[in-house]
Amino acid sequence: AQSVTQPDIHITVSEGASLELRCNYSYGATPYLFWYVQSPGQGLQLLLKYFSGDTLVQGIKGFEAEFKRSQSSFNLRKPSVHWSDAAEYFCAVGLMEYGNKLVFGAGTILRVKS
């Protein structure tokens, strides 16, 4: 069955430090992959997406993600974290053969310490 795994429930990083959030997916076909961010009291906002082509994709707010087919991974990175990046981050896979349905991971809560 199609699934998305985010192994880390919580991550704490210091402001200015680099960040990597892990995402692994289980899907037989070519995946459409997404990262969303959810701040408290806010809706989910799309950070970036991968459909095809260059496996390193750039997103908003200085985020990037790298698709690695051999590892079934789509990890999110940021070179220098700001306090405003504290939020919950969700990885998702889009299933074309299921009406383009999005399947989300359970999320990773990012805490930023000053």
Place this chain on the structure above:
Amino acid sequence: EAGVVQSPRYKIIEKKQPVAFWCNPISGHNTLYWYRQNLGQGPELLIRYENEEAVDDSQLPKDRFSAERLKGVDSTLKIQPAELGDSAVYLCASSPTYRLDNEQFFGPGTRLTVL
């Protein structure tokens, strides 16, 4: 441009009571989604509308949940009767079409607590 609007933002009810959530999508967006987000989980799709037609309601518990999108604009999701396990955040999202390369824009959600 206004985003996706949802109301109420919070709702507390006793079990077995009915409850309804309202969503107004971004103007011009044909596709509307309702998701349920349980505590500590990612959103799960309940139903997708293309204009006024429900085209994917396979995850909607039809014994107690119902939804409508009259005139293909705003939408209402109803639960009757509510159960303790329905406590969750109910998210509405919209996109221009259902294509994956069309971004889904999410509302802030309605947090439902069933006592």
